Amino acid sequence: MATTFIDYYEILGLPRTATKDEIKSAYRKAALKYHPDLHPASEKTAAEEKFKKINEANEVLSDPEKREKYDHLGENLNNGQEWEPSPNMGNQGNSYWNGEDTSSFSDFFESLFGGPKARGFAGGFGQQRNTRGQDLESQIELTLEEAYHGGQRRFQFSLKSICPECAGMGTVNQKTCRSCGGTGYKTTTKTLDVNIPAGLKDGNTIRLRGQGGEGSSGGKQGDLLLTVKVLPHTTFTLKGNNLETTIIIRPEQAALGSKISVPTIDGKVTVTVPPMSHNGQRLRLRSKGWPEKSGTRGDQYVEIRIDIPTSLRQEERLIYQKLMDLGKEVHNH
Numbered sequence: 063m064a065t066t067f068i069d070y071y072e073i074l075g076l077p078r079t080a081t082k083d084e085i086k087s088a089y090r091k092a093a094l095k096y097h098p099d100l101h102p103a104s105e106k107t108a109a110e111e112k113f114k115k116i117n118e119a120n121e122v123l124s125d126p127e128k129r130e131k132y133d134h135l136g137e138n139l140n141n142g143q144e145w146e147p148s149p150n151m152g153n154q155g156n157s158y159w160n161g162e163d164t165s166s167f168s169d170f171f172e173s174l175f176g177g178p179k180a181r182g183f184a185g186g187f188g189q190q191r192n193t194r195g196q197d198l199e200s201q202i203e204l205t206l207e208e209a210y211h212g213g214q215r216r217f218q219f220s221l222k223s224i225c226p227e228c229a230g231m232g233t234v235n236q237k238t239c240r241s242c243g244g245t246g247y248k249t250t251t252k253t254l255d256v257n258i259p260a261g262l263k264d265g266n267t268i269r270l271r272g273q274g275g276e277g278s279s280g281g282k283q284g285d286l287l288l289t290v291k292v293l294p295h296t297t298f299t300l301k302g303n304n305l306e307t308t309i310i311i312r313p314e315q316a317a318l319g320s321k322i323s324v325p326t327i328d329g330k331v332t333v334t335v336p337p338m339s340h341n342g343q344r345l346r347l348r349s350k351g352w353p354e355k356s357g358t359r360g361d362q363y364v365e366i367r368i369d370i371p372t373s374l375r376q377e378e379r380l381i382y383q384k385l386m387d388l389g390k391e392v393h394n395h
């Protein structure tokens with residue numbers, strides 16, 4: 063189970079060299095500032111989140127044993143960095159966990175110090191695994207625009223989970239399970255508001271914590287894992303981090319150069335087609351592509367196609383005739 067490194071010092075606004083008293087005082091100040099009861103309803107959720115993080119930071123930094131373990135790990139990691147605990151670290155981690163309620167703490171905390179969630183990756187603990195609900199999987203279809211912009215959307219999911227009555231066996235006491243009719247699975251429909259991060263790609267996964275199967279004997283609910291399917295788009299194709307599109311221009315625009323309007327995922331922009339442009343030539347629009355992890359963006363490539371209008375006015379016909387005659391003259395010499 064990969065998790066993200068959390069900089070507890072940063073949360074409390076402390077240097078790594080902070081003393082016990084400094085930690086205590088920073089914690090008190092921060093906890094008072096973000097206590098959910100002291101915030102109006104509109105800010106309560108945000109304050110609660112912050113308050114949880116502050117408590118978690120204090121839990122680690124105020125405990126010398128935990129702090130030492132954390133400091134050792136943190137030497138080479140930055141806030142938000144992906145971190146995969148080694149399996150034996152998980153076992154050590156569990157020895158720290160004394161059954162205290164860690165439900166409000168992060169996965170990172172539990173990976174490091176143990177807790178019900180940490181057991182998942184420690185592996186081998188057959189009967190303990192049953193306490194946490196199953197992770198369920200489903201697919202989420204997004205238009206290219208939705209994948210690009212992100213935002214909240216309501217989705218309905220059809221979820222297949224292992225039948226809790228028969229544990230997926232299909233039988234209870236050698237009789238067909240009444241709960242699932244012997245299939246071993248149960249299908250439920252769930253409607254959820256999903257927060258879609260901006261810049262998702264086909265095949266990415268969104269994890270909705272606690273939206274999976276019910277836990278047993280007081281265990282936590284599993285997660286819901288959504289695989290992103292980005293639907294094909296009529297205008298754009300995503301290749302890597304670059305968007306590709308095609309524009310059609312007239313012969314005279316290609317020959318003399320011109321300014322044309324080109325669709326981008328952010329809206330239309332005006333692009334200069336240079337004189338003597340050829341069919342199939344590509345123009346590059348810098349940073350008009352897909353968002354990248356580094357904060358920069360890919361490019362957009364615009365392929366030029368040259369085509370004539372479906373009909374010509376008399377004046378245009380004459381000009382083409384002139385071009386034709388001119389061409390003959392040139393070739394005859």
Ligand SMILES: [Zn+2]
Pocket residue numbers: 225226227228229230231232233239240241242243244245246247
């Ligand atoms: Zn069943």
